[in-house]
Amino acid sequence: MNPIAWSGGEWSVMANVFYGRDESFYGDEGAIAAPATALGESALTLVRASGRSCLDLLAGCFSRPRALRxxxxxxVVYGWxxxxxxxxxxxxxxxxxAPKSYTGEDGADICCHGGLAAVRAVLQSLYKHGFRPALRGEFTFRAFLNGKIDLTRAEAVMEIVAAKSDTGRGRAVMRLSGVLEREIRQINSLLLDALTETELLLDYSELDGVAAEDEALPGRASVEEALARLNRLQHSYRAEKLYRDGALAVLAGKPNAGKSSLFNLLLREERSITSEIPGTTRDWIDGWISxxxxxxxxxxxxGLREPGDALEKLGVERSFDLLDEADLVLLVFDGATDGADALSVAEDFILKRKDVPVLPVWNKADLAALPENAAGLxxxxxxxxxxxxxILYERIAKALEKTAGALMPEAGRAAPGxxxxKTLIDDAxxxxxAALAAHDExxxxxxxxxxxREAVNSLGEITGEVSNADILEAMFSRFCVGK
Ligand SMILES: Nc1nc2c(ncn2[C@@H]2O[C@H](COP(=O)(O)OP(=O)(O)OP(=O)(O)O)[C@@H](O)[C@H]2O)c(=O)[nH]1
Ligand SMILES: [Mg+2]
Known part of the structure; x- marks a missing residue:
């Protein structure tokens, strides 16, 4: 078993095999334990424990039970x-x-030695003494149940763990500190005010026989403000998603243009084979940069050309498939052989692929300067x-930000993660x-x-004030074990 991959589903399966447990008991208050750090050879590993009688149970397999109790x-308590x-x-x-812990329950973070054997032995001991293996996200689920965090913060925990770039991580940290939760609650209270006034009016009109039509939406200004703020959140999501999930940029162009050389340079790693023989790259290959x-x-x-053999044909087909998925195409030209018609070739390509931004790149500028007519593009x-x-780095970043439809919301401003x-914000x-339109009519x-009422409920679902077991289980089961 690959120790690094020993997490998540594999972890639960392994725990079940070892301890004969059934996986489906999410949501009790029993004492749970699981490794919270990646498993593999390391100096130290953190095993997290939480739940009812957690410290008493731990004392049962600890060299200094009284000190722990x-x-x-x-x-911090030292022992064996x-x-x-x-x-x-x-x-x-x-x-x-309790309640001063991540989960809101009594808990312990056990810092033991790293490596599979040590962690396994520590866990085995805990399981013999009344703990059970924690399920994915179970610690955070308990934090939510105990009112320590709302759902936006719980999701932010997951985002931080999965962040691919520093900016993405920073945005998630903002949500963890409650920026989105506060914005949602403020919008919700604007809508609630309007709803309360509207319902009051309904009661009065029934009592007094007053026609309600004149003032059918007394809190209209609040609803308008709420909608404007919801719209802002909606617009920020595409940019947020870009920083969270990243974008696919595809290097394409004729054989020998220098795509693979450029790929290696951007990646700062000799990943792709390069040679002066046209048709060197057969299958696509990828790597992450930030x-x-x-x-x-x-x-x-x-390289895109009339394929010479069946294998190359497959490679070219795969290049085109990837172009269809791209968020940005870097169309690479060969400075050594392409002439002044490069501009019209690039323009033609851009016309054919209207839905994807294309950035034409004049490579081998050391051999031939970029023709004047193409300097702008x-x-x-x-x-x-x-x-x-x-400059290429800058142009790539700019092109992607443009695709995202907006620059990042200013620092400190809430955005859905x-x-x-996002779906619930759309619903709200x-x-x-619809409420405003009904009033207009x-x-x-x-x-x-x-x-x-519908808008208020949707916003309540975002923070978790309104929730149901299925939604919660679906959400928390995507977490990693130990979180
Ligand atoms: N002088 C010069 N040579 C370059 C430059 N970029 C690439 N080359 C050379 O051009 C040749 C082709 O480079 P590759 O990176 O393999 O080109 P490619 O576009 O990946 O080619 P295919 O995989 O065949 O489609 C190699 O001999 C490179 O060393 C450059 O900027 N200047
Ligand atoms: Mg290549």
């Missing part, structure tokens, strides 16, 4: 994990007392000398817009109020 919250009187590993235990905080999956492809570089590389949040915006309060 009496330890104050947020303190033991199994049937035998020393298993020398550890430091960080002790947490530009201006945007994670970019860069792909090198087979092209970016001139030399994969051999590295000249022009920083997951598809789930549509419902708020002169419909009475009892036809305006349900739309407002």
């Amino acid at each position: 009496e330890a104050a919250g947020n303190s 994990i033991q199994d049937e009187g035998k020393r298993v590993d020398e550890v430091l235990v960080s002790v947490y007392r 530009l201006e905080g945007i994670p970019i999956r860069l792909a090198d492809t087979a 092209f970016c001139a570089v030399s994969a051999k000398t590295g000249a022009g590389l920083s 997951s598809e789930r949040q 915006a549509a419902a708020a817009a 002169g419909l009475p309060s009892d036809l305006v109020a349900p739309s407002l």
Whole structure:
């Protein structure tokens, strides 16, 4: 078994095999334990434990039970994990007392030695003494149940773990500190105010026989403000997604143009084979880079030409398939052989692929300068000398930001971080817009109020005030074990 991959599903399966447990008991309060750091050879590993009687159970397999039982919250206790009187590993235990812990329960972070054998032995000991293996995301699930974090913060935890770039991580940290939660709650209270006034009016009109039509939406200004803020959140998502998931940039062009050389240069690694023989690259190959905080999956492809044999044909077909998925095409020209018609070739290509931004690149600028007529559109570089590389980086980042439809929301401003949040924001915006439209049409309060209620519910689902077990389970089961 690959130790690094020993996590998530494999972890649960392994835990079940070892301890004969069934996986489906998410949501009780029992004591749970799992490794919280990646498994493999390392100096130290963190095993996290939490739940009912956590510290008493741990004391049962600890060399200094009294010290552990009496330890104050947020303190560290030194000792040995033991199994049937035998020393298993020398550890430091960080002790947490409810509610001051990540989960809101009594808990312990056991810092033991790294490596599979040590961790396995420590866990085995814990499981013999009343702990059970934690399921994916179970610690964070408990933090949510105990009111320590709302769902936007829980999702931010997952985003931080999965972040591909520093900017992506920074955006997630902002959500973890509650920026999105606050914005959603403020918008929700605007809508709630309007809903309360509308419902009050309904009650009065029933009592007094007053026609409700005149003032069918007394809190209209609040609803308008809420909608404007929801729209802002909607618009920021594409940029947010770009920083979170990254973009696919494909190097394409004629054989021998220097695509693979450029690929290696951008990746700062000799990944792709380069040679003066046209048709060197057969199958595409990719690698991740980060530009201006945007994670970019860069792909090198087979040169586009009439294929010479069946294998090359397959390679060219695959190049075209990849072009269809691209967020940006870097169309590479060969400075040594391409002449002044490069501009019309590039323009033709751009016309044919209207839905993807294309950045024409004049490579081998060390051999021939970029023709004057192409200076505006092209970016001139030399994969051999590295000249022009920083401008190419800038142009790639700019092109991708443009595709995202917007630059990042200013620092500190809330933006949704997951598809789930974005969908619910869309629902809330549509419902708020429907309430305003109903008012515009002169419909009475009892036809305006349900739309407002729908918007309030959608926003409540984002933070978790409104939730159901299926949604929660689907969400938390995507976490890693130990989180
Ligand atoms: N002088 C010079 N030579 C370059 C430059 N970039 C690439 N070359 C050379 O051009 C030849 C082709 O480079 P590759 O990177 O293999 O070209 P490719 O576009 O990947 O070619 P295929 O895989 O066949 O489609 C090699 O001999 C490179 O050393 C450059 O900027 N200047
Ligand atoms: Mg190549």
